[in-house]
Amino acid sequence: MAREDPRGRAPEPAFSDRLRRACEHAPGRDPAAELEALLAAADWPALLREDAGLPQALAQAARALCARAAPGPGREAGGAAARVGAAFLRLLEGVEAAGVCAGPAGLPPALRPAAPHIYVFAATHGPERPWTGPAAREAARRALASLLRLAGCASEAAFLRGSFAAVLGLLQPELSKESWKNNPATKHIFSWTLHQITRPWLSQHLERILPPSLLISDDYQTENKILGVHCLHHIVLNVPAADLRQFNRAQVLYHALFNHLYTPEPDLIQAVLECLLDLFPVLERPLQWKAPEPRPTGPCDDVLQLILTHMEPEYRLLLRRTYARNLPAFVERLGILTVRHLKRLEPVIIGYLEVYDGPEEEARLKILETLKLTIQHCWPRIPCRLEVFLKALLKMVCDLVRDQTLTPEPVKTALLQEATDCLILLDHCSSGQVTSLLAKVVQSCEDDKVLDCIRKVQQLSGRTTKAGM
Template sequence: MGDTVLLDTLEILRKSGNKIPEQVWETVEDAILGAFVPQMTVGNERPCEESDFKQYLLNIGSKLKAIALIFQQIVQNLGCDEFHSNKQISKNHAVHLLILCGEHSIDDKWTTKETIKYSEELLSLLCKLWCCKSVSLMLIGDESRQEYFGLFSVALLSLRPKLEKNTWKTYPAAVSCYQWLLFQVKSPHLSPHLSSVLPTALIILDDFVLDNRICGIKCLNHITDNVTRTELGWSGHGDVIYKALEPLLYQREAAIIQPLVSCLITVLGKVEGGYIRDEPNYQWSRYDDVLEKLLQTMEMEDSLALRLAYITSLPPLLAAAGLRICRWSKRLLHVCGCYLEVAGHSQQKEAQHTLLAVQVFLHQCWPLVPAHSQILLEMLLRLLCDITYKEETTGRELDAEEQHILNLIEDCLVLVVKIAPEQSKMLCLDLKNRARFNRIFETVIDKVFE
């Protein structure tokens, strides 16, 4: 929008009072559509780069500023009731403006701090015009009003041509807008739109670009978390999501592991077992399939970044699987022992999450602890010796992370001794008398066996 057009439009608005001429709405419509991020055909060949949007970034800031000035004047001229009285016009403009703001909702290759600021300002003005308190209410509708409808379906319909299987990679801003719109709608309002939002998330997931896969995983996690178990069962939606996520377990990329496991936990929580959380159904399930693949990969992994990603994801997965992890106890403890051998010397984050996994095992599989007490005590006491040995040799006090690890070790040892007192007493018979390695070690042992 040129300066002359902007000034003419503002002048018309100042003179028009509370009646907005059709000419102004046409100017606003053209300005909004002209500010959309253009199609990038290069996206079919490679991921879009910041240089691809160089031309777009030259004037998008001034375009959004002009649109914001016009809407500020419209807000001054119009009350919300007047704007809402013509639903067709208000709906079209609101949807187009929502999509434009969604494209500039987060920091990305086609956005700047200036465009994000104007996007937030435009959303605030739009909420005033639509007589609602938030973007979420605008999307889902406000039941407190006599005439209400949400804009979510209309916005998805408007975005659909850009998010088809053959076009979505050329419209990266439309993908960002879809994710932003999706995250604004939560339970129970997302359920009616399940068949509309799920295909796009699956299309984004099925890509070779890491960022797109992570985006698809986050969208699927949000969808699964905000619909009911019954709705996921309709037409096998839950099974489709699981089948789409399962192959990603074999991919060795640290950035994808945590969101992937988190999404799988959400999906399995809805599609496995009964409606009662602790229903006693311990037959082989897809929890076991995931644990089998994950533990197998963890055993062979030597990359520190991947090891940390895997072990960080393990405790919540074990907690979600519950008593099912009993059948994996031997393999699980072997993995934890191997990770603690390395983590005790340098990888403190890895040690913390490994100990959390051991804690989950102790709580969930306590009947098996006596049979595995020797392995548990060996790995915990070895790590305790490694951690406390540093304090004695370097002469410095333990830092916050080391102290946290020490507390976790103590908690795990207390649980082992409490659950398997006879075995612990027999295995640690001479520990209190002969193995007095250092002051902190002695203090912890005294607390555990008091």
């Protein structure tokens, strides 16, 4: 309400009315400076008690301030945002100093409509981005800390449990197919905010978070694809499987991810494979299998088949490492059903064991892990491939002990240990054929390190030979 002037002058407008007028756009005016001055001079204890229009006026002011600080072409990096941050700090510190108790929803009632806008500002300018500067980042971080204190929340995640829907409501208009690239901050705010919400709070927002995540992941820029896939992965991990299966959502996710496997981008392939491995349990519900019918293939089979097709001719080291890094998880998931893929898997294992992979030898270590798992799960089919695997392992061991590159000794030791484990497993599943064949190798081998490896295999296999052992 306007206050009467005892000297007979026109009544002073209510504070909420002055806030609304300050938000009006006029050429040459800086609403951030004017609003900061108003908020600094406000009598907050009285306003919070008496001004019924204050909540909506504060929301309007917060919306105007966010628009003023929004990144865009031709705007100075963080300059306007720093002034907007100062205005938000005046507001939050004034309400905090008034000592008003938080309501049932956490925040003081007058501040609730403005809080989502303040959070979006903090999420836009708090992290180090091209559109921010040091002053803007500091103001955003202080504003967020003050907002969390007023809400009685120890973290952003706790705050968003009650405000996620409101924040999504602010972001939704900017997340359409036509508008999501207009503001470079929108995708990052959406991704960061989404990752703060976990089970069981995320599933109720599925209809609003899935379309933007798919939209971002379907972009032509690799950076956006990866960001979108990370959003999809978070959804897969934090939404119940039943909700993902409903309306065929899981299949939509699978096809969107599968298409990315044709792009030769290691970081994207890594993000996609990690997401798919967590999506398979949703897609592949336990089936009642009845012999003698063959077990049906599933999405995991299809993805592994495509990976192996890509792996065999691949010569780029980063992609080779990415594929090899994820291969053990596929063998572990398929188990005995890996036998379906042995024809493709065998040349991949042999080929990757032959190629030096740099000082860390990540690809060869992961291929050795894959071979171990393959032997463990598919042991009835291994004896017919014994000679091929044995030759590849012995060749790798010989190449390794003669290696004069910069490969650190701990890496060489790890490779030798993994190769030894594979040889032992081969011996067990072939009823001792490996130790018999190695006995012939000992007679012609002159390298002490190779001999040490062979002795270890024979000792750990529980079999010894007369030839120099």
